[in-house]
Amino acid sequence: MVSRYQVGRDGLLNHDLQVEGGVLGSECAALLKSFFQLKRKK
8 A cells, every 4th residue: 555645754753654454354345335335325
């Protein structure tokens, strides 16, 4: 995943972060699918 701002590379910030993909992936997919199904019904 790439951020336009590149927070992890900004030397002005004193935070070290780690990004891990796939966390809660199936739960997020179900939430998005449900949301857009409801939008299409309207």
